[in-house]
Amino acid sequence: MMIAIKQVEEAFIKYVNKMVAYQEAISLMGWDLRTGAPKQGVEQRSNVIGILSAEAFQMSTSEEMAAYIAKLSTSEAKQSLSQVTLKLVEESKKEYDKNKKIPADEYKEYVILQSQAESVWEEAREKADFELFRPYIEKLVAFNKKFIGYWGYKENKYNTLLDMYEPGVTVKTLDDVFGKLRNQIVPLVKRISESANAPETEFLFKHFPKEKQRAFTLEILKQMGYNFEAGRLDETVHPFAVSLNPGDVRVTTRYDENDFRMAVFGTIHEGGHALYEQNISKKLMGTPLCDGTSMGIHESQSLFYENFVSRNKSFWKQNYDLLKEYAPDQFDQVSLDEFYRAINESKPSLIRIEADELTYPLHIMIRYEIEKGLFNDEIAVKDLPEIWNQKYEEYLGIKPENDSVGVLQDVHWAGGSFGYFPSYALGYMYAAQLKNTMIKDLPNYDKLLEEGNLLPIREWLTEHVHQYGKMKEPLNILKDITGEGLNVQYLIDYLYEKYTKIYQLT
Amino acid sequence: MMIAIKQVEEAFIKYVNKMVAYQEAISLMGWDLRTGAPKQGVEQRSNVIGILSAEAFQMSTSEEMAAYIAKLSTSEAKQSLSQVTLKLVEESKKEYDKNKKIPADEYKEYVILQSQAESVWEEAREKADFELFRPYIEKLVAFNKKFIGYWGYKENKYNTLLDMYEPGVTVKTLDDVFGKLRNQIVPLVKRISESANAPETEFLFKHFPKEKQRAFTLEILKQMGYNFEAGRLDETVHPFAVSLNPGDVRVTTRYDENDFRMAVFGTIHEGGHALYEQNISKKLMGTPLCDGTSMGIHESQSLFYENFVSRNKSFWKQNYDLLKEYAPDQFDQVSLDEFYRAINESKPSLIRIEADELTYPLHIMIRYEIEKGLFNDEIAVKDLPEIWNQKYEEYLGIKPENDSVGVLQDVHWAGGSFGYFPSYALGYMYAAQLKNTMIKDLPNYDKLLEEGNLLPIREWLTEHVHQYGKMKEPLNILKDITGEGLNVQYLIDYLYEKYTKIYQLT
Structure with a gap:
């Protein structure tokens, strides 16, 4: 037997x-x-x-x-x-x-709808015409409601969708953490908007040749511990990281010759995703477990490197000189402090993917509240543009002039991905929480950054996160590392400390 | 029903x-x-x-x-x-x-043997040690003999293998055409070896930067009618063309900065293969018929462009100036005539893939005779190195100093590909025969080359060859175009005319 x-x-x-x-x-x-x-x-x-x-x-x-x-x-x-x-x-x-659980014919219909919706969404976004897209998103929402019926749900219908991307995370959890975040961040954003100490940023937008940007970016990826024998860097319109297998994890980036930040911070972000995939235990190779455990944990890795490493002043103590070598004129008259403040400018903006560290979670929160409303029949699809705009005004103090820079900006809903957005904010909270534990093990964290010695950081993340792949659930990973559940306070503290200093708020 | x-x-x-x-x-x-x-x-x-x-x-x-x-x-x-x-x-x-017809367990054993043999062959070639490789090639030959037993054969056992690569071509055909070729070419090669009119070639080997070679090569591919919206050019150690589908047919090349011929003629050769695949009728897309009909017809397309286009003097009447733009110094003191003669130098050599137009068929003939002997039990594997060397001496007047530049030079046998080599020579004969008919339809053939107007040539080949994919057998394609079967005389005439002129033989 x-x-x-x-x-x-x-x-x-x-x-x-x-x-x-x-x-x-x-x-x-x-x-x-x-x-x-x-x-x-x-x-x-x-x-x-x-x-x-x-x-x-x-x-x-x-x-x-x-x-x-x-x-x-x-x-x-x-x-x-x-x-x-x-x-x-x-x-x-x-x-x-x-x-x-989904009848085969319904699933097929849904797949066709998805691909039609994406193409209509593209046109609608271009024309800033939500009405064009409305019939499609209505059907997509209806399908997902029907699927929730097949799959069942606990407490809240939207929980079933959340669970697809972040197993174990519920509306209850998110209401709690987003509530706290909103209460703390919205007033901070307001104070910063009114602050007289906004950094100068003009020097960021000088011409920085693509090839030089690429060369600098490759240096930084190397510093992060990205293994070039198990990966490569290419150029795409929309940057991404993709794991073919742990020995072949590729990163792509996009260059704006008048804004080096796109390629530099973008590559570091994707590099964080790639480090995760490169360092999953080889024992899991060839199985579906050889993958990130959730969208949120994946995003915690990319945001860790983007925010807690590369937007940290210590990181630039050495790398700013390196950057100057590749872009000799641009920063000649700019001190490290001015540079650091510039790359951390915070300003309410309409587009999620262009948002800064501080305002980013608000963009996610808006989407979360809308999705939750949609799947609990509290919001109708036809009202989306209006509700979207109201929320932007309420949380960020700005209002989209049209739907192209408003409700139509993201592709996610056109692809039927409802429940996905919260992962971005969860990843951010996880990252702040991980950082808080990491510095107990690596008390010289800032010194490591100053020396460009990022390897111990990667090793710590591999030991506690990467190696497990899908063997551990996201909240178990968090618990095993930090001894507690999701706790948004670490992110709030981080943002408060950082931004009151940069904007010299008293 | x-x-x-x-x-x-x-x-x-x-x-x-x-x-x-x-x-x-x-x-x-x-x-x-x-x-x-x-x-x-x-x-x-x-x-x-x-x-x-x-x-x-x-x-x-x-x-x-x-x-x-x-x-x-x-x-x-x-x-x-x-x-x-x-x-x-x-x-x-x-x-x-x-x-x-092959028992599953035997096939599995054979596949494993193939991959082992390829790796042992690499080592054996490096060490110039045929004995190391001998047990593997013995087994590969034995397997193929057994397979012939399963598959059956007509007239000659080797016919079964030939038919895999070139349906319809038999030992009888090949004995005939190779016999004629040998009788004509061997004496011509000898006369050229003894000629006092060998071209100067030193200027070919000057430094020509890779990027410049690439730029020139792209111009030529464009001229040939290679569709860059349905393909791309990359760099590899061993150049090849590969069709993913007719809308995506890729070419690769290799650059030697001290011998531009490798990239230029190599890319033109692979470009010829690619034109075939790009122009197969879209009606065959998604089926196995959307492919070249045989190895020989495929090679006829690559060799047509390599030999009948790019080693033709008319082709260089315009393109030599273009070449000079990319390599300004190298050819300053070299006349078109000197250049043309240099790129058509003929000299007996040991390595097939480096052979010139005239001696190339002899390399194939030697492999054909050996394969035929092996599968008719007239040659034993253990005697291969000796027989190889004898034949090189007989046909080309030179003798390999070791097996690495002799019997071990090609990967084909290590991969179990017996019956493949003749396709190279067949492709050459087909190309000469096609050319003979083509110039009846395009009497201004040389003028087209002079003007860099290669499109009518590509269109003619598409009409008569490319579009059919695997819908027509190779010999039917030939018959429908030329009205006759395989006729080696066109190739012999071509080589005679060209080489007596270049070497001023009287």
Whole structure:
């Protein structure tokens, strides 16, 4: 009997290896499409990606998969399986249940709707015409409500969507942390807006040749511990990091020759994602567990490097001179302090992805409140533009002049991704909380940054976060490291301390 | 009943679409591995390629495939199927029979042997030690003999292998054409070796910066009609062209800064392959028929451009000035005539891939005679180095100093590819024969070259060759264009005329 289970386990592992192989092929095709695939091949390439994706999806809901899950879920089986296999079975079951509960024809209809909606959204955004997009987002919301019906929910319907991206995080948690954040940040943002001590920023926008930016960025990635034998840096319109396997984790960036911040901070951000994927335990290779455990934990890694490393003054004590070597004229008359204050300017803005550290969480909060309202039937799709604009005025004191820079700015909803946005803010809170524990282990944290010795930071993150891949749930990772649950106070303290100093608030 | 057949046909097309989708993913992964994939990801990537390849192979021999073939091969079905489907069924059956006749365990053993043999071959070549490689090639030959037993043969055992690469071409054909070629070329090579009119070539080997070579090469590809919206040019150690789909056909090249010929003629050669794939009818997209019809016809396209276009003096009447723009000093003191003669120098050499136009067929002939001997039990593997060296002395008047530049120089046998080499020479003969017909349609052929107006040539090749993909057998393509079968005389005439002129033989 034991032998039989071992055989089933082996066959099951081989089965998931195949699904992961499809995923690697799909990811590479996606990377290639964005980094330079010739445009006349795109249509057929999309068909190919569609065929392989359908195959992988079919495998996740097949009778064969159901049989593996059943055979490997008996109490007898559980006693003889490795921890990795147990977790694999658990994850596979979760995926199977999720996918299987939706009737096949509805799912197909939904997939077609998604791709139509994305293309209509592009047009609507261009024309700043929400009405064009409205029928599509209405259907997308309706589909997701129906899916919640199939999947079931606890306490709040929106919880089911949140759980897809951040297992264990609920409306209750988010109401609490966002409430605290709002109470503290909104007044701070207001004080800063009224402050007379805004930094000079003009010098940031001088011409900085792309090739020089790239060279500097490569130096910083190296400093972070990004392994170039297991990755590469390319150029794309929308930057991203993608893991093909832990030995091949690629980063892309975008260059603005009149604003070096885009490439530098963008690459550091994506580099943080990449460090996570490069350092997942090789024991998980070839399985779906060889992946970040959640969107929020993933974002905690990118934001850790972007905010807690590269927007820290210590980091620039050495790297500012390096930056000057690549951009010799631009910063000649600018002191380190002026530079540091400039890159940390905070100013209410309309576009999420251009927001600074302080105002960013407010952008997320607005989206969270709207999504929660949508799925609890408190907000109707037709009212989205108005509600969006009201909230921007309330939280940030500015109002979008049209929907293109308002409710139509993000692609997420067009792709049917509801429940995703909160991960961005959660990642930020996680990062602040991790930092608070990290400095107990690395009390010379700022000194390390000053010396450009970032390796101990990467090693700490690998030990406590990276290596586990999907073996640990996000909130367990947090608990094991910090001894507590999600606690937004660390982020609030960080922002208060930093911004009262930069803006010399009394 | 008709409806039933239509349904089977649709399902069958969908099935082959899937196989082709796997192939596109596999090809992209291969391209990526050679153009810059990070090395630590290679091992897992190879697993992924292995998994997808096994899947595609399995699909070609599955019961589902057998059922499609059976249902679509009835005389009733044949009446209602499109030409494309009929050909698809024919090709699928051929593939099915070929793969199915080999017992699965033997095939698996053979695949493992292939990959071991390639790695041992690399070592053996490095050490110039044939004995190291001998046990592997012995097994590879033995396997292929056994496979011939399974597959059966007509007249000559080696015919079965030839047919894999060049359907319809037999030992009888090759003995005939190679005999004629040998009788004419060997004496010509000898006369040239003894000629006092060898061209100066020193100026070819001056420093020519890689970026400049690349820029020039891009100009030439454009001139050829290579569509950059359906392709791209990258750098690799071993140049190749690869079709992902007709809208995405990529070329790679290699730069030697002290010998611009490698990149320029190499890219033109691969560009010829790429033009074929870019111009296959879109009606065949997504099916295995959307591919070159044979190795020989494929090579006819690359060699047409390499030899009949870019080693033609008319081609350089305009492009020599262009070349000078990119390499200003190198050719200042060199007349067009001197340049033309230098790039057409002929000299017996040991390495096939470095051979010139005139001696190249002799390299192929030697491999052909050896392969034919091996599979007819007239040559034993252990005698290969000796026989190899004898033949080089006989045909080319030079003798390899060791096996690394002798019998171990090519990878083909290590990969189990016996019967492949003749395609190179066939492609050359086809190209000469096509050219002979083409100039009847394009009597101003040389003028077109002089004007850099290569488009009518590409269009002619598309009309007569490219568009058909695998819809026509190689010898049918030849017959439909030229009205005759394979005729080596055109190549002999071409070489005679060209080389007696360049070497001023009387």
